[in-house]
Amino acid sequence: MTIVDRTRQVALTPVPLPQPEPPETSPADLASPAEPKLSMRAFSAWYGDQQAVRDVSLDFAEGDITAIIGPSGCGKSTVLRSINRMNDLIPGFRAGGSILLDGDDLLAPSCDVIGMRRRVGMLFQRPNPFPTSIFENVAYGLRLAGRVPKRQLTEVVESALERAALLDEVKDRLDKSALGLSGGQQQRLCLARALAVDPQVILMDEPCSALDPIATLRIEDLMRELRGTVTQVIVTHNMQQAARVSDRTAFMLMGEGRTGELVEVGPTVQVFRNPHDRRTEDYITGRFG
Amino acid sequence: MTRRLRTQDRIAIFTLRAMVALLLALLVWVVIFLAVQGWHELGRLGFYTSSPNISGPGSGVAPQLYNTLYVLVLSMLFTVPIGLAGGIYFAEYAGTGPLSNLLRRASETLATLPSIVVGLFGYALFVQATHSHPSRLAAALSLTVINLPYMVRVSEDALRALPDGLREGSLALGATRAQTIGRVLLPAAMPALITGVILTAGRVFGEAAAILFTGSNFSLTAHPNYSLNPLDSGDTLAVDLYVFRTQAEPSAVPDARQYADGVAALLVIVVLVFNVGARLLGRAAVRRGRHA
Numbered sequence: 208m209t210i211v212d213r214t215r216q217v218a219l220t221p222v223p224l225p226q227p228e229p230p231e232t233s234p235a236d237l238a239s240p241a242e243p244k245l246s247m248r249a250f251s252a253w254y255g256d257q258q259a260v261r262d263v264s265l266d267f268a269e270g271d272i273t274a275i276i277g278p279s280g281c282g283k284s285t286v287l288r289s290i291n292r293m294n295d296l297i298p299g300f301r302a303g304g305s306i307l308l309d310g311d312d313l314l315a316p317s318c319d320v321i322g323m324r325r326r327v328g329m330l331f332q333r334p335n336p337f338p339t340s341i342f343e344n345v346a347y348g349l350r351l352a353g354r355v356p357k358r359q360l361t362e363v364v365e366s367a368l369e370r371a372a373l374l375d376e377v378k379d380r381l382d383k384s385a386l387g388l389s390g391g392q393q394q395r396l397c398l399a400r401a402l403a404v405d406p407q408v409i410l411m412d413e414p415c416s417a418l419d420p421i422a423t424l425r426i427e428d429l430m431r432e433l434r435g436t437v438t439q440v441i442v443t444h445n446m447q448q449a450a451r452v453s454d455r456t457a458f459m460l461m462g463e464g465r466t467g468e469l470v471e472v473g474p475t476v477q478v479f480r481n482p483h484d485r486r487t488e489d490y491i492t493g494r495f496g
Numbered sequence: 497m498t499r500r501l502r503t504q505d506r507i508a509i510f511t512l513r514a515m516v517a518l519l520l521a522l523l524v525w526v527v528i529f530l531a532v533q534g535w536h537e538l539g540r541l542g543f544y545t546s547s548p549n550i551s552g553p554g555s556g557v558a559p560q561l562y563n564t565l566y567v568l569v570l571s572m573l574f575t576v577p578i579g580l581a582g583g584i585y586f587a588e589y590a591g592t593g594p595l596s597n598l599l600r601r602a603s604e605t606l607a608t609l610p611s612i613v614v615g616l617f618g619y620a621l622f623v624q625a626t627h628s629h630p631s632r633l634a635a636a637l638s639l640t641v642i643n644l645p646y647m648v649r650v651s652e653d654a655l656r657a658l659p660d661g662l663r664e665g666s667l668a669l670g671a672t673r674a675q676t677i678g679r680v681l682l683p684a685a686m687p688a689l690i691t692g693v694i695l696t697a698g699r700v701f702g703e704a705a706a707i708l709f710t711g712s713n714f715s716l717t718a719h720p721n722y723s724l725n726p727l728d729s730g731d732t733l734a735v736d737l738y739v740f741r742t743q744a745e746p747s748a749v750p751d752a753r754q755y756a757d758g759v760a761a762l763l764v765i766v767v768l769v770f771n772v773g774a775r776l777l778g779r780a781a782v783r784r785g786r787h788a
Contacts, residue, residue, distance in 0.1 A: 291668060298591055325670035335661030338684050347679070348669040397665070404669065 244269035244438045245290065245408055250304035252285050254297065258466045259285045262304070265457055265472060267408075270435040274453035274475065275442045278490070281459040282467020283442045287410050290440070291327040292320050308408070325352075328401030330411040334393035336385035336400075341368075341377050344385045344396055348404035363403055371399035372429055391422025398429060402437075409433070411441040415448065427452045446491055450479050458487045527768070530761045537758020547720040548736055550744055553751045557759060559720030563632065563730035567711060568700045570636035570726060575643045576693055582644070583651020588677055607645035612705040614641050619709035633726040635711025642706055643696050650692030654685040691778035698770035702763055704734035711735075733763055 243266035252260040260282040267273050275283040285294065292313065294300045306313045313323055325348070336344050345364040349355050355363075364381075368374040373395045377388070385396055394414060401409055411430075415423040430439055430452050443449050449456050456479070457472040471484045482488045537543045546556030582603065590596030618638030623630055655677075662684055666676040682689070712731050721728055731739070737759040744752035 293664060293668060296664075296667070321670050321672055323670075324668055329664075329668040331661055331664060331668075333661055335659070335665040337662060337665065337680050347666070347671075350679075351669065351671050351675055400665075400669065 243267055244271075244309065245440070246307040247286070247290075248305045248307065250286065250289065250302065250306060252282070252289055252294070252303070253299075253301045255299040258464060260289075260467045261462065263459075263467075263469045265469065267438055267440055268455075269438055271454045272430055272434055272439040272441065272452055273455045273457060274449035275440065275457045275459060276444075276446055276449045276490075277459035277467070277470075278461070279444075280465070280467070281461045283459050284412055285467065286459070287412055287440060287442045289314075290408070290410055291324050291329055292318075293329070295320070325404050326406055327408040327410060328404070328406035330394070330397055330401060330409060330414040332413045333417050334390055334397050336388070336393050336396050338384065338386055340382045341385050341388070341396060342381040345399050345403050347400060364399075367399040367403035368396075370402050370429075370433075371395045372425065372432075373399055389422070391418050391425060394418060394422065394426060395429070398426070402433075406437065408438045408440070411439065413443055414441065416444065423448070446479075450475060458482075458484075458490065460486055460490070527764060530757070530764050533757040534759075534761025537754055538761055540758075543755075543758055548731075548740070548755075549749075550739065551748050553749060555740070555749070555751075555755045557733060557736065557762065559722065560731050560733045560736045560759075562720075562722055563711075564701060564732040564734075566724075566730070567632050567635050567639065567707070567732055568697055570632060571639040571643065571700055572693070572697055574636065574640040575647050575696060578640070579644050579647025579696075580651045580689070582648035583653075583655060584677060586648065586652040587655035588673065588681070603645045603648050606641070607649070609642075610705075611642055611703060612708075614638055615706035615709045617641070618706060623710060628727070630709065630711050630729045631727045632711055632730055635707045635732075636726070638706040638710045639700050639703055642703065643699060646699065647692070647696050650696065651685075651689060654688035654692060655681055657688065658684050687778045687781035690781055691774045694770055694774035694777065698767050698774070701767055701770065702734055704732070704738050707732050707735050708738070733759055737763065 245267035247263055247265045250260060250263045250265075251258065263282075263286055265273075265286075275286060277283050288294045289302050290306055290313065294302070302314055304314070308323065308327065312318065337347065342364055345367050346355075346360050349360060349363060365374060365378075368377065373392060376392060377383075377396075380387075385393065388396060394417075398409075415426050418426065427448065430441070433439060434454075441449070441453065453475045455472065456475040458470045458478065459467050460470045462468040471478060471482060471487045473483070478487060479491055482491065488494075531538075542554055543556050544561075545558055546554060547559050548555040548557070586596065586600060586603075590599065615638055618634060618641065619630075622628075622634035622637050628634070658681055662680050663676060666680045667673070671679070711729055712735050721730055737756050740749070740752045740756040740759070746752065749755075
């Protein structure tokens with residue numbers, strides 16, 4: 208289950224081409240959307256003296272699913288975790304350029320990080336439910352903002368669980384510990400927890416890497432259901448997953464000085480079928496990685 | 497070659513086992529020795545109900561037990577909040593810069609101070625400088641000085657042991673760091689914190705040196721003081737043990753040795769109960785967290 212295993216697996220198995228039918232009504236098919244929901248401009252990042260990401264510019268159209276793929280160390284997680292400023296926690300981390308959410312620069316010192324994170328939810332590599340009840344997990348984000356009437360709380364919690372396709376499995380044990388759920392259920396609970404505060408964007412950092420194939424497919428189903436209402440960005444090592452679920456794909460690679468760079472971005476079908484860059488083609492056909 | 501390695505391996509395992517066995521044997525020996533020595537006193541009703549009397553036979557531990565518990569609770573009232581705050585600071589805010597490492601080192605140095613030194617310090621600060629007399633409050637404050645670094649360490653470790661996912665999950669939902677600590681991290685660390693608090697309290701129980709100067713009145717007479725006044729003085733069990741083993745006249749108190757043995761046995765039993773209780777409680781809290 209190490210990173211090495213996964214990249215090797217990618218190299219050994221032929222990558223199935225995505226379905227010939229591109230996702231219907233995908234805004235990604237239009238060239239470059241006039242006003243993207245989220246937009247990175249000349250984004251760079253450093254950990255101490257080591258530059259991790261150089262000059263990445265990426266647009267994320269509203270309601271789209273964008274996959275960021277690339278080998279280990281290419282900076283894709285750094286890019287993702289910079290959007291909701293999670294990397295601020297790492298000592299020595301610095302970022303340059305700008306990340307615009309509805310035109311507001313999230314990297315600006317004036318950015319209200321706490322308020323922004325309520326608009327930009329996140330799903331992590333390992334399911335990370337809090338060691339409290341299922342109900343309290345989903346209610347957490349709402350309670351942070353202040354007192355919420357019990358009735359309204361219950362409504363929001365149930366509808367979030369419903370959106371995460373978990374309600375039927377847990378409605379009889381909302382007061383039981385979230386740690387008693389399976390890994391896949393826990394990850395859907397974390398999705399419900401994020402959805403409960405009604406985010407406009409959800410960032411997913413290899414959300415299925417700790418899940419079995421069935422649980423993985425359920426998460427992907429949910430991603431498709433959220434398409435159109437929530438802007439989703441997913442970092443994944445799994446190229447089949449990127450091909451299955453995303454509207455657009457961005458391919459990153461470690462460049463000079465071990466610094467991650469954006470090689471190519473475009474509609475998923477085009478990137479997988481007809482990549483413009485030789486390096487993209489090499490990677491997705493498994494010639495390296 | 498493999499044969500030699502296997503022999504080496506066997507020797508290593510044997511040595512480790514022998515060391516552990518020695519450790520265990522020491523503990524069992526001490527406990528059994530004290531229990532046997534104190535057996536007679538532990539079975540005497542007067543031992544629990546009467547007061548210590550340095551000038552005659554038939555002493556009991558009742559007021560000392562009360563004082564010990566009083567000082568313990570009072571000292572934990574200071575130790576837990578301050579120590580927890582320190583632990584939270586080191587685990588969640590301080591990071592690993594040179595300044596915070598210096599602070600951490602300072603806290604750990606404090607833990608290595610001999611308790612007699614802390615006792616003298618407590619006497620100078622809480623008794624002399626305030627122009628007061630030895631009191632339960634002064635004793636409790638001295639014990640706080642001894643136990644604070646321990647409590648800081650326990651709380652820091654409890655928080656650090658939590659998976660980063662909890663922290664990130666909370667922050668990613670728009671929680672502030674304070675909210676994350678108060679609503680997610682502390683509840684999740686509760687089993688470890690409960691265990692730590694009880695173990696820390698257990699250390700208070702056996703402490704004598706720090707109380708000799710700060711809380712004792714050596715008035716081992718028939719006037720037990722069960723007041724709630726923190727400014728009253730009073731001896732604790734460990735002080736009692738020390739006094740009877742060193743000060744009692746054998747002619748006046750023929751059973752001094754026997755009584756001291758009983759106090760020693762009681763102390764060890766209570767400390768053992770604290771330790772075992774801490775583990776059981778901690779485990780129960782974990783179980784409750786899982787099935788809540």
